[in-house]
Amino acid sequence: MISKTRLGTVVAAVVLGVIGVAGLAQQAIRQPANHPQAEIARSAVLRLDAGESPGAVIPAAKVDIARSTDPFVIVVDGQRAVLASSASLDGEVVLPPPGVFDYVRSHGEDQITWQPAAGVRSWIVVDAFRGGFVIAGRSPADGEAAGYLLMFWGSLAAVGLAALSAVGVVVLR
Numbered sequence: 001m002i003s004k005t006r007l008g009t010v011v012a013a014v015v016l017g018v019i020g021v022a023g024l025a026q027q028a029i030r031q032p033a034n035h036p037q038a039e040i041a042r043s044a045v046l047r048l049d050a051g052e053s054p055g056a057v058i059p060a061a062k063v064d065i066a067r068s069t070d071p072f073v074i075v076v077d078g079q080r081a082v083l084a085s086s087a088s089l090d091g092e093v094v095l096p097p098p099g100v101f102d103y104v105r106s107h108g109e110d111q112i113t114w115q116p117a118a119g120v121r122s123w124i125v126v127d128a129f130r131g132g133f134v135i136a137g138r139s140p141a142d143g144e145a146a147g148y149l150l151m152f153w154g155s156l157a158a159v160g161l162a163a164l165s166a167v168g169v170v171v172l173r
Contacts, residue, residue: 015158036071037125038111041136044073048129054084057134063087065094066120069139076101077132087137089116096126096135104128113140 044057054075063072065087072087080101085093094116104110109127114137116122124137 015161019158037123037136037138038109040071040073041109041125041127041134044075044134044136045127045129048075048131048134058084058086061086065089065122065137065139066117071136071138072122074135075132076135080133083132089120096124100126101133104133 047057048054057075058073059071061070063070063086065072066089072085074085074087074093074095075083076095077083080095080098082093082095087093096112096114096116100110100112100114104126105128109125111123111125114122114124121140122137123140124135126133126135128134
């Protein structure tokens, strides 16, 4: 017969293991989230540095960043004046804060989560080219939905294991 202490230890280890695996899986979902934007931004920078026009490097489809999960590109000059954009919010082109551009100017590419308005978030990559900056982004809605689903099932598994341990403790009495 297994002791209550040993059962409690085993159950606690399993529950912590489930939570740890769920956390690692959530990070595995989040880490590659900036990959498409990074590739888009780097490609646009190469093309702009090769002499292409800003309008030539943005996607043809216009994206309302409050409603769409499609990728978007914004090209601005060194003073943050918009040169071309496939993105808008309420009909206007919005830009990250000036500090983002200062950071990119000093350190190179930056990958951040940006919230231009309440309830509107984007995973963006900002990179510099000879004449300004490229912002490539997309909504985190798809990736976050997968992460939330994973956390839900992981939490449900942890609760189920805790319930089983409670039953085990009652049976051992």
